[in-house]
Structure formats: structure tokens, C-alpha cells
Amino acid sequence: MLKFSPRYAHVLLAFFTSLMMSLLMSGIITLLNLGLVDDFIRRWLTAFVSAFVVAFPSILLVLPVARRIVTHLIEPER
Numbered sequence: 001m002l003k004f005s006p007r008y009a010h011v012l013l014a015f016f017t018s019l020m021m022s023l024l025m026s027g028i029i030t031l032l033n034l035g036l037v038d039d040f041i042r043r044w045l046t047a048f049v050s051a052f053v054v055a056f057p058s059i060l061l062v063l064p065v066a067r068r069i070v071t072h073l074i075e076p077e078r
Contacts, residue, residue, distance in 0.1 A: 014063055018055035026051045 004012060026047040034043060 010063070011060070014059045015056060017063075018052060018059045022051040022055045023048055 027044050030040065030044045030047050034040065037043070
């Protein structure tokens, strides 16, 4: 199995998070907007690709900000 250096952990986390969220959200939104039409899978995958292209770079920018916010909201352990 291919193993990556720990220095790529943040990029891999962003990649897989955006991949799964784009897949789920595009599927749900496509289903809600169109229903189970004949070409549902094609339309879903088209929407997924568009969503992923935006989601991956977005999460690379947003994740560090979210981590800082969470760090400020969490009480340190004693």
C-alpha cells in the first residue's frame, strides 16, 4: 500500500474530506432537485466533479481557520 510522509497529512485530510462531502452533498442535492430521473447517475457525477473542483481548494483554505476557531473554543486540559 502506498504510504505518504506525515507532512502531507493536511492535504490528504482536505482531499478525502472534500471528496466525501462533495459526493454526498451533490448526490442529495441532485436527488432533491431532479428526483430519480433516467440519467440521475450521469447528472450526479457531473455535479460531483464541479463541486469537488471547488471544495478541495476551499477546504485547504478553510480548515486552518476552523482549527484555530475550535482551539479558542476548547478549554485546555488540566
